[in-house]
Amino acid sequence: MGRKRKGEAVNGWLVLDKPAGLCSTTAVSIVRRLFNAQKAGHAGTLDPSASGVLPIALGEATKTIPYVMNGAKTYRFGISWGSKTTTDDAEGEVISSNDKRPSTEDILRVIPEFIGEIEQVPPIFSAVHVNGQRAYALARENKPVELQPRRIRIDDLRLISVSEHGTAYFEVDCGKGTYVRSLARDMAEKLGCLGHICLLRRTRCGKFYEENAFSLEYLEAMGHISKESNELLPVETVLDDIPALAVTQAEARLLSNGGFLPYEPSRIEPSGAIITEETVFQAKCDGRLTALISVRDGFVRPVRVITQ
Known part of the structure; x- marks a missing residue:
């Protein structure tokens, strides 16, 4: 006879607004504890430095995770020009820098080249498997990491604003497997300059949007959350089409x-x-x-x- 799971049989989806600085698995553990749920998982990992929509499946909802993973996603992100880092974001070490900054006109000119079905090489600091190991584990040990390009889909890419310091802010609608850090890296290369992500926030993941997301502060203030809570969406939420x-x-x-x-x-x-x-x-x-x-x-x- 199998060992009984600890916790309650809580079934449904919670849309978490993950704060920057917290890894996705830790966020899931916190939510699972707050609901005292037997089982929990997430749909679509967010980098620790990223914030925004992290759909968390509780109980039987974990069986529907693939239907979120395959859905469209929207991100807001900023590119800081002039330096390239080991991780393609602000968390890594700067490995090269220069004074070149692209003009708004140049940015608008290259954007169409990144819309549609394109080839993209994931960042070396990523969870992609290389000969049975995660790429980031090899990169941390300074071992050579060679990743193959993958076919991804970008539905739209919009320039939102450019700050007085030159940082450019964008919004992208994309499909499964897209790395925004790689997008920023490739845009910088296309513009003949250097750049890395300085801000990354997911505003949509499949059926889930940021306006329906709850912060950890809000959830923790509730203490133990009932499985009948209004914050919990039905298991079939992701299957309505x-x-x-x-x-x-x-x-x-x-x-x-x-x-x-x-x-x-x-x-x-x-x-x-x-x-x-x-x-x-x-x-x-x-x-x-x-x-x-x-x-x-x-x-x-x-x-x-x-x-x-």
Whole structure:
């Protein structure tokens, strides 16, 4: 018999406004403690020096994390021109510097080159695996790190302002796997100068936005947070654009035990949704998510059972 998990069965999503200076895993641990939750995880790591939207999944919501990871993200960031650092942000050591600063016109001219599907090499101080090790671990030991370019998607890149000291502030809408530190590095190179990130804040991660995020100070002031708290969003929050099959309680029990159901397309909402064997969609009983399901050989089969 398995060992019982400590804590309560808390299920749902919390949108945390992570402060700069705190790593994502520590933030998750704090939230898990505040809810006394059995299980917690996060969707989309934020660098310790970055702030902003960190979606935290509690309990059964951890099974839906991939649907956030694949979603669009928005960041606000600043580039300080004139110096390059080991980490491509202000946390690293300066390895080269010069007096060259790009004009606003030059910045606007190169922006279109970074919109769309582009190749990007991650920073050497990143969690990318290199021969079974994290790149940042090798970099800290001063071992050579050679990373391959990855295909990423940038939907939009906007220049917001330029300070009197020359720091440029941007907003970017991007897809999974984009490193804003690499974007800043590559923009500086394209402009023929040096630069690094001096500010990084995520304002959107999938379905979650900064206006719906709670600060740690606010949460800690509440003390122990009930699993019925209004701050907690339903598990299915991240699945509202995924087709759903309404099931009876008996059918929900069958799926939860690994059983199959005959596939009836007329029961799928929205009507006319295209379901293939690769489609993962929802089974809902009385409006609550009970399983992630798929169709094969004419039967609905459970992919992940959700216990709420």
